[in-house]
Amino acid sequence: MTYNDYIYFLMFLPASLIVYQLLNQKIRYISLLMFSLAFVSLFGISSIFFPFVIAAIIYITALMLERQKTHCESVLKQTDREQKKTIKSRFTKKKRIILASGVLLTLSMLVILKYFDFFAEAINHIRGAANTGEKISMLHIIAPIGISFYTLQAIGYMADVYWGKTPAEKNYFKLLLFLCFFPTVMEGPICSYTDIKGSLFRGESLKSDNLAYGSIRIVWGLFKKIVVADRLYVIVAALFDRVESYSGAYIVIAAISYTIQLYMEFSGCMDIVIGSGRLFGITLPENFRQPFLSKNASEFWRRWHITLGVWLKTYIFYPVSMSGAAKKWNQFGKEKLSRHFTMLVVSALALFPVWVCNGLWHGAGWNYIFYGMYYFVVIMLELILEPVGKGITNTLKIAENNKLISFLRIFKTWIIIFIGELFFRANSLKQGFSMFFAMFKDFHFSTFTNGSIYALGLSKADFLAAVVGAIIVFAVGIIRERHGNILEIIGEKKLYIKWTIYIALILAVIIFGAYGAGYTEVDFIYADF
Amino acid sequence: MQTFKIKAIRFLIFIGIILILLSIGSYFVNPLRCEMDNVAFEGEVYFSGLLSEENDTVDVVILGNSQTFGLLSPMHLWQSHGTASYIAGKPGLRLSEEYYCLKTILKKQTPKLVILEVNNIFDAIGLLRETKHAIANTFGYYFPIIKYHSIWKKYVSEDKPKTRHHNGFSIRADVVPYEGGDYLTYTDELEQTDAITMHYFNKIIDLCRQNEIEVLLVYAPSPSTFSYKKHNTIQSYADTNNIPFVDMNILNDEIGINLQTDLLDGGEHVNVYGTLKMTAYLDNYLADNFSLPDRRQDERYAKWHERAADFMEELQGLSQ
Numbered sequence: 001m002t003y004n005d006y007i008y009f010l011m012f013l014p015a016s017l018i019v020y021q022l023l024n025q026k027i028r029y030i031s032l033l034m035f036s037l038a039f040v041s042l043f044g045i046s047s048i049f050f051p052f053v054i055a056a057i058i059y060i061t062a063l064m065l066e067r068q069k070t071h072c073e074s075v076l077k078q079t080d081r082e083q084k085k086t087i088k089s090r091f092t093k094k095k096r097i098i099l100a101s102g103v104l105l106t107l108s109m110l111v112i113l114k115y116f117d118f119f120a121e122a123i124n125h126i127r128g129a130a131n132t133g134e135k136i137s138m139l140h141i142i143a144p145i146g147i148s149f150y151t152l153q154a155i156g157y158m159a160d161v162y163w164g165k166t167p168a169e170k171n172y173f174k175l176l177l178f179l180c181f182f183p184t185v186m187e188g189p190i191c192s193y194t195d196i197k198g199s200l201f202r203g204e205s206l207k208s209d210n211l212a213y214g215s216i217r218i219v220w221g222l223f224k225k226i227v228v229a230d231r232l233y234v235i236v237a238a239l240f241d242r243v244e245s246y247s248g249a250y251i252v253i254a255a256i257s258y259t260i261q262l263y264m265e266f267s268g269c270m271d272i273v274i275g276s277g278r279l280f281g282i283t284l285p286e287n288f289r290q291p292f293l294s295k296n297a298s299e300f301w302r303r304w305h306i307t308l309g310v311w312l313k314t315y316i317f318y319p320v321s322m323s324g325a326a327k328k329w330n331q332f333g334k335e336k337l338s339r340h341f342t343m344l345v346v347s348a349l350a351l352f353p354v355w356v357c358n359g360l361w362h363g364a365g366w367n368y369i370f371y372g373m374y375y376f377v378v379i380m381l382e383l384i385l386e387p388v389g390k391g392i393t394n395t396l397k398i399a400e401n402n403k404l405i406s407f408l409r410i411f412k413t414w415i416i417i418f419i420g421e422l423f424f425r426a427n428s429l430k431q432g433f434s435m436f437f438a439m440f441k442d443f444h445f446s447t448f449t450n451g452s453i454y455a456l457g458l459s460k461a462d463f464l465a466a467v468v469g470a471i472i473v474f475a476v477g478i479i480r481e482r483h484g485n486i487l488e489i490i491g492e493k494k495l496y497i498k499w500t501i502y503i504a505l506i507l508a509v510i511i512f513g514a515y516g517a518g519y520t521e522v523d524f525i526y527a528d529f
Numbered sequence: 530m531q532t533f534k535i536k537a538i539r540f541l542i543f544i545g546i547i548l549i550l551l552s553i554g555s556y557f558v559n560p561l562r563c564e565m566d567n568v569a570f571e572g573e574v575y576f577s578g579l580l581s582e583e584n585d586t587v588d589v590v591i592l593g594n595s596q597t598f599g600l601l602s603p604m605h606l607w608q609s610h611g612t613a614s615y616i617a618g619k620p621g622l623r624l625s626e627e628y629y630c631l632k633t634i635l636k637k638q639t640p641k642l643v644i645l646e647v648n649n650i651f652d653a654i655g656l657l658r659e660t661k662h663a664i665a666n667t668f669g670y671y672f673p674i675i676k677y678h679s680i681w682k683k684y685v686s687e688d689k690p691k692t693r694h695h696n697g698f699s700i701r702a703d704v705v706p707y708e709g710g711d712y713l714t715y716t717d718e719l720e721q722t723d724a725i726t727m728h729y730f731n732k733i734i735d736l737c738r739q740n741e742i743e744v745l746l747v748y749a750p751s752p753s754t755f756s757y758k759k760h761n762t763i764q765s766y767a768d769t770n771n772i773p774f775v776d777m778n779i780l781n782d783e784i785g786i787n788l789q790t791d792l793l794d795g796g797e798h799v800n801v802y803g804t805l806k807m808t809a810y811l812d813n814y815l816a817d818n819f820s821l822p823d824r825r826q827d828e829r830y831a832k833w834h835e836r837a838a839d840f841m842e843e844l845q846g847l848s849q
Contacts, residue, residue: 007661042657208536461685499543506547511554511678516665517573518679 001042002524003186003272004225009218012039016182017279021206028203029177032280039182040145047144048180050113054106055176058154061102062161062168068095069164099162103155110151114143118364146185148361152311153179157193159315166194174201183276187269187524189287189307192314196284204281209491214278217487219505221271224473226513229264230522231458231466232257238456240425243435249447251439253456255418258425260470262525263291266305269524285310290477295409297378297416308361312354321350340387347383351376366429374420465512554674561636563680575697576630579617580637586829587638588821589614591697592631592733593646594622596749599799600646601808603696604840607833609812611823616697622649624729625663629670631733635740642743642819643733647763648751650730653723663725695840698804702847705795707788712752713779719765720758734770743819747811748776750786750803753796775814777807784810801847 001007016035020028040047072091079087120136127135157178160166169175178193178200179185204210239246239254246254267288277284287306294300301309320326326346333342359372392398398405419436426432447453454460480486490501515521557563560580575598579587589612591597597618606612617630631643653659669676693699737744746767748760755778767774777784784806788796791803799807815821824830 001657005661006664007657010664208540459682459686461682464685495539499546502543503547503550507550507554510551510675511681513678516669516676516678 001039003183003269003276004222004524009222009272012182013276013279017206020280023203025203025205029174029201032181032200033173033177036177036180036182036185040180040185043145047146050109050144050147051150051176051180051185054109054150054154055172055179057102057105058158059169059172059175061098061158063170064098065095065158065161066168068098095162099158102158106151106154106158110143110147112139113141113147115360115364116141146180146187149188149190150179150185152190152308152361153193156190156311156315160192160194166197169193169197177201181277181282183273184284187266187273189270189273189285190311191285191307192310196282199282202281206279207281210278210281213487213491214275216490216502216505217275217278218272219502219509220487221268221273221275222509222513223469223505224264224268224271226515227509228466228469228473229261229268230514230519231462231469232261232264233520233522234457234462235453236261236425240427243427243431243438247438247441248443249445250452251422251435252418252443253447253453254425254435255422255439259418259421262421262425263288263304264470264473265522265525290481292414292417292474293410293477293481294413295406296382296413297375298382300413300417301375301379308358312358316354316357317350320353321346326350344380344383348380351379355379362424367423367426367432370429370432371420371424374423378416378420462514465514469512551672551674555672557674558677558680559673560677561633573619575694576617576619576634578694578697579615579634582615582638583829584637585639586824587613587615587634588640588824589642589644589815590631590634590638590640591616591618591644591646592622592627593618593749594649594652595620595798596646596648596751598697598699599701599793599801599804599807600644600747600749601811602698602804602840604698604837605805605808606812606815607696607825607837608841610816610821611825612812612815612821613824613830613833614696618646618697621652623652623659623662623666624649624726624733625659626666626669628729628732628736629666631736632670635736639740640742641821642745642815643737644745644747645733647746647748648754650722650726650763651720651754651759653726656723656725659723659725663729695836695843700801700843700847701793701798702801703793704790704800704802705792706790707752707792707796709752709796712755713781714757716757716761718758718761720756720762722762734772744772745815745819746772746774748774748778750777750781750784750799750807751797752778752788752792773818775811777810780810801844 001012003009012035016031019031019035023031037048040051068091072088075087075091076084117138117140120138124135157166157175161168169178174197178191178196181191181200184191235257236254239250239257270287274284274286285307289303289306291300291304294303326349329346329349330342333339333345355372355376356369357372358375359369362368362371393400393405422435423429423432426435451460453463458466476486483489490498493501560577579590589603589606591600591603591614593600595618597616600616600618601614603612603614603616606614617634619626619630622630627645627649634640665675734744746763748755748763760776760779763774763776766772777786786799786803786806791799791806793800793803824833
């Protein structure tokens with residue numbers, strides 16, 4: 001069962017809402033936990049084993065961290081000033097060891113389940129080339145649903161307790177719910193325990209405003225997924241599965257179609273997820289904010305898969321850039337080097353692990369690692385060239401908000417995104433490169449206009465529906481950028497306006513959705529990550 | 530409490546408006562009223578073809594999955610005994626959809642006999658997915674706009690070439706021999722069945738009984754999917770419910786299906802040569818066991834003679 005299944009939104013969600021509302025406020029989180037475990041177990045009963053284990057690891061780690069903190073505080077109270085520093089550092093070391101153990105244990109499960117075969121294959125390849133050692137056997141394990149998402153949440157929680165951002169949770173089952181809450185377990189958003197705990201465990205009674213907003217947000221997500229994304233899937237599958245037959249403009253079509261498909265699908269899924277949370281009065285973080293209006297790659301990643309970006313920034317970028325080595329370098333740079341160069345080196349030092357992790361998190365494949373490195377290089381180039389760009393605009397006296405320049409910058413970002421997604425979707429890094437170079441062979445603009453696109457498996461009518469649907473979504477995005485959350489705005493309109501829009505949206509999904517006979521049911525892409 | 534009442538009433542009105550709009554849409558895309566050939570997906574043209582027939586003219590309806598396409602040749606039945614039969618099967622047809630197909634057919638036709646090809650009883654794909662199909666098929670029946678929501682495409686797309694068929698039978702002459710081992714290994718065991726599937730199978734049987742329609746269960750020859758366990762399950766069901774059952778797999782010697790020449794795809798479906806042998810058997814079986822009317826002299830069936838002539842011409846073209 002996935003979020004676009006009518007079993008989910010016509011049966012599972014209503015059933016969970018009824019049970020939730022019937023229970024006493026204090027124990028409503030238990031009903032959410034039960035439904036979450038049931039949801040996860042639908043992907044195989046063994047899938048619920050891992051959240052249980054990871055919840056146990058973070059539960060114990062956090063309690064140990066808190067005990068050290070309490071112990072440290074009580075010892076410090078009885079210690080004179082001179083010894084305080086030594087005692088503090090002793091406890092910090094202990095806490096670090098506890099945190100590192102918890103993180104390693106949690107990560108080891110993800111590494112074994114998701115990356116073991118990838119690394120084993122790489123080692124076997126090296127050994128094969130050097131003709132040394134025995135081959136490592138592959139495990140061929142299918143990673144349990146959501147493990148990439150809840151592992152990050154688990155690590156974030158332990159780090160937050162370590163930093164004192166949040167107290168350790170004393171109720172194991174609340175932590176378990178935090179990890180496997182059914183709307184977020186498949187595709188995120190990656191939630192921070194500190195941010196979500198309030199609404200997740202509050203047991204707020206169902207409210208008509210929340211039900212109305214949540215329901216329409218779900219329908220909006222379905223619109224993106226089944227009207228646009230599932231249609232574009234046909235073109236994407238046709239082009240990427242028979243790469244050797246295509247070149248030139250077809251590769252451009254492949255990159256653009258996949259980028260739009262991925263956006264519509266992932267952001268559509270987030271709409272369903274956030275809408276589902278809202279039904280229970282639970283506020284989940286947004287994951288997208290009009291990414292295609294970004295003027296550079298850094299901004300794109302602040303608008304695309306926001307919660308992954310925030311996680312990497314909080315738990316990798318900041319710790320590295322605030323580390324002792326980085327501080328020393330800053331001090332050295334201030335005295336001996338230019339400010340820009342000093343900043344570039346620190347950025348490179350902190351961004352490199354961020355982008356390696358970003359690439360690897362998406363999957364165990366060289367194309368994903370390349371994808372991470374691609375953005376590392378692009379963002380570093382943007383940082384290096386920033387003063388040059390500013391110099392040119394200052395010399396030519398071009399205003400910062402000049403519309404033409406803004407459009408050109410957005411267009412440049414699109415090209416960066418399309419190329420990135422081409423490698424991301426490619427079945428291998430080799431295929432990614434061969435597609436990239438094939439783009440420059442036999443390029444004919446007429447491919448876009450002469451109807452060749454209809455030979456890729458999508459009829460003219462379906463193509464038209466996908467294009468019109470995408471235009472509507474992008475138009476809504478522009479309104480949202482200028483005026484804020486459009487669904488909230490509609491919610492405040494007069495009843496007849498509100499209902500007309502809601503009904504039109506529901507009917508659009510029913511009539512123009514790519515479901516039923518003649519269409520392929522397409523699984524969510526990010527559920528595989 | 531007052532606010533709650535107002536909100537609940539508003540919610541019900543909102544749902545009511547949607548249901549009314551869906552009902553209006555459904556009125557216009559009801560397959561009983563509209564020609565669906567250009568909209569229905571490839572495999573459903575046989576079902577929509579049957580719905581295009583004149584009211585109360587079809588006496589034998591054949592339902593099931595893709596196995597039905599080669600089960601018998603309706604035009605041969607017509608020529609030999611004047612039996613008005615029609616195949617309304619669909620590839621991958623699930624029992625929940627089959628039930629609603631039959632309910633729809635019964636709004637236009639009053640068949641004397643329904644032949645159910647039973648292969649799809651064993652096609653269940655898990656409780657959850659069967660439930661999902663059952664929900665979709667229920668909604669699709671009560672609101673055809675949901676099932677035929679793609680009808681708008683006919684105003685944008687070019688007309689599809691119509692699938693050529695003869696009362697649901699398409700002449701498929703490819704030959705791919707069966708190369709597996711012996712598939713008729715006897716056992717007393719029974720095959721497991723799915724609860725949702727059997728629920729709808731029972732509903733189909735009940736629906737036929739309520740409408741005084743006789744039922745015949747047929748298991749089409751399918752060496753790659755047949756097993757004695759499946760045969761036993763159907764036989765047991767047929768015995769319990771007093772329904773005649775013809776298993777063409779175990780009657781192979783009698784019917785004369787040649788596994789080297791009469792199969793379309795190496796073991797799952799028969800080709801036209803196999804169908805002709807099965808038709809010969811079933812034609813006699815129906816004549817011996819059911820009192821089906823001979824419609825050849827009925828004026829309402831004038832077109833059927835033309836169809837039969839067309840079919841025979843196409844068949845002759847094949848042998849040449």
